[in-house]
Amino acid sequence: MLAAAIAVLGLAGLVGFSLFTGSPLSNIPGPAITAFTDVWILINTYFERRNRYIHELHQKYGPLVRLSPHEVSVSDPGSIKHIYINNFDKSKFYFLFDNYGVTNAFSAIEKKVHAPKRRVMHQLYSKTAVSVPGLEDCIRERLDRAAYYFEQSHKETKAIDILQLFRSIAMDVVTAFQFGADHGTDFIRNPLERDLILGKYRVQTRSWFIGPYLPSLAKYILPKAFVESLMFTDQWNLDNMHRSGFPPDSAAKKLIDGGFSELEAASEIADHVVAGHETTAIALTYLCWHLAKHPEIQERLKAEIRAVSGPSDGQSPSSVLPAFKDLDRLPYLAAVLQETLRLYAPIPASEPRVVPPSGIWYSPSSSEYGSNESRYFIPGGVVISVQPWTLHRDPSVFPDPEMFDPDRWIKSDSETLHKMNKSFMAFGAGIRMCVGMNLAMEDLKFITAFIFCKYTVKLGAETTDDSMYMIDRYSTRPKANACYIEFEEQ
Numbered sequence: 473m474l475a476a477a478i479a480v481l482g483l484a485g486l487v488g489f490s491l492f493t494g495s496p497l498s499n500i501p502g503p504a505i506t507a508f509t510d511v512w513i514l515i516n517t518y519f520e521r522r523n524r525y526i527h528e529l530h531q532k533y534g535p536l537v538r539l540s541p542h543e544v545s546v547s548d549p550g551s552i553k554h555i556y557i558n559n560f561d562k563s564k565f566y567f568l569f570d571n572y573g574v575t576n577a578f579s580a581i582e583k584k585v586h587a588p589k590r591r592v593m594h595q596l597y598s599k600t601a602v603s604v605p606g607l608e609d610c611i612r613e614r615l616d617r618a619a620y621y622f623e624q625s626h627k628e629t630k631a632i633d634i635l636q637l638f639r640s641i642a643m644d645v646v647t648a649f650q651f652g653a654d655h656g657t658d659f660i661r662n663p664l665e666r667d668l669i670l671g672k673y674r675v676q677t678r679s680w681f682i683g684p685y686l687p688s689l690a691k692y693i694l695p696k697a698f699v700e701s702l703m704f705t706d707q708w709n710l711d712n713m714h715r716s717g718f719p720p721d722s723a724a725k726k727l728i729d730g731g732f733s734e735l736e737a738a739s740e741i742a743d744h745v746v747a748g749h750e751t752t753a754i755a756l757t758y759l760c761w762h763l764a765k766h767p768e769i770q771e772r773l774k775a776e777i778r779a780v781s782g783p784s785d786g787q788s789p790s791s792v793l794p795a796f797k798d799l800d801r802l803p804y805l806a807a808v809l810q811e812t813l814r815l816y817a818p819i820p821a822s823e824p825r826v827v828p829p830s831g832i833w834y835s836p837s838s839s840e841y842g843s844n845e846s847r848y849f850i851p852g853g854v855v856i857s858v859q860p861w862t863l864h865r866d867p868s869v870f871p872d873p874e875m876f877d878p879d880r881w882i883k884s885d886s887e888t889l890h891k892m893n894k895s896f897m898a899f900g901a902g903i904r905m906c907v908g909m910n911l912a913m914e915d916l917k918f919i920t921a922f923i924f925c926k927y928t929v930k931l932g933a934e935t936t937d938d939s940m941y942m943i944d945r946y947s948t949r950p951k952a953n954a955c956y957i958e959f960e961e962q
């Protein structure tokens with residue numbers, strides 16, 4: 473109650489301040505109230521409507537909309553180049569992702585802080601670095617452990633919670649990458665430890681985003697359980713890193729060798745452990761759920777994967793799968809994943825950046841920046857963003873955008889394909905785009921192939937369109953925080 477009262481006062485203070493100072497963005501399209509106050513966008517964020525609210529604004533006002541006196545959203549692919557390829561600094565929103573009070577590559581605001589971190593990380597996660605037999609073996613080994621759950625589901629004709637299972641597999645892979653193959657978690661085989669740690673990661677609050685906006689009030693507003701869970705997972709990561717002893721195959725050792733201090737390495741790793749398990753699990757969950765509802769897509773995927781699979785060696789269930797380089801060539805598998813990441817982007821929300829001090833001119837009609845015809849001036853310091861949620865639903869780029877259609881990535885002509893790729897932002901864009909993308913894609917392809925080379929997936933009775941409603945946050949998940957799927961050997 474007290475927290476709510478303080479929040480309201482804080483918000484009211486912001487309204488007053490904005491009314492007093494007026495808005496430099498008053499000529500930009502958007503609801504009148506947003507010219508004066510941040511409150512409306514903060515309320516929509518608090519009530520978990522931000523992505524859908526911004527989407528509605530774009531449908532109503534066009535590709536440029538004002539979200540507050542200090543923030544705009546743009547929704548045309550040209551803006552990706554201008555904002556993200558040109559690498560505008562990040563906004564203070566990313567302070568939320570500091571760990572141990574220490575900046576990491578994800579949370580770094582300024583280019584000059586980010587660049588040296590990214591250089592080291594690029595070497596860790598490049599396609600060549602993740603295409604090593606060691607990582608492939610590591611993923612196969614985790615799949616062999618997970619095989620038990622799929623088999624049980626089949627034998628008992630019982631639906632299981634795949635969200636928690638995929639989180640376990642992805643966590644066991646990403647922690648092996650961070651701490652060394654012999655020092656990662658074993659959540660797949662230890663459900664008690666899994667539920668304890670993943671439970672801490674899942675403690676949620678609607679006011680999670682408030683820190684950078686109301687720093688002095690955050691400690692009164694954020695629930696104790698939320699703050700404690702952050703401290704718990706931070707400590708858990710630090711302990712894992714120290715316990716591992718920095719073996720040569722660990723990211724931790726490579727970061728230290730790359731000039732990171734121990735706390736900088738820990739801040740980085742804590743971020744990658746979250747980024748690396750939740751996003752991957754969310755994508756896989758929506759993929760299986762969607763395919764359970766669409767057997768025709770499932771049949772095509774099964775046929776493609778089974779055509780390149782071989783007999784099992786009798787020891788390891790994953791031995792049926794070909795080498796990753798062969799999975800990586802399968803067009804329908806790639807298209808199903810691309811379509812999953814388009815429609816169910818695990819990070820569907822705005823990726824906020826800051827307009828450089830000189831400001832920019834923008835013309836929504838031509839989607840051009842800096843031309844003489846430009847109609848709107850956006851001053852330096854204004855927060856500007858594109859959200860994949862909207863970009864991925866643009867009917868002029870993705871006809872019938874709500875339809876899950878893998879063929880759009882296979883059958884479109886080269887010009888259309890080029891347009892679609894330019895509008896695809898599931899991993900972000902520019903130099904700040906997801907550094908873990910190659911690892912994520914290897915995980916996604918292996919796990920998907922492993923499932924569909926042996927099983928048909930069916931919807932569990934507990935799982936409905938409502939339970940799978942995508943929570944509207946920076947990163948999403950199903951409303952029920954679970955997804956029940958039955959695996960039938962077929």
Ligand code: HEM
Binds near residue numbers: 745748818824901909
């Ligand atoms: C399906 C899986 C994944 C998705 C959809 C995803 C998505 C994204 C997106 C959208 C961004 C940019 C966010 C922004 O600018 O606001 C990002 C950045 C990042 N991601 Fe991922 N990610 C995935 C997996 C991973 C994995 C497996 C790792 C590491 C193990 C990882 C580590 C990072 C890091 C470190 C950044 C910041 C990069 C930088 O600023 O240089 N992600 N990711």
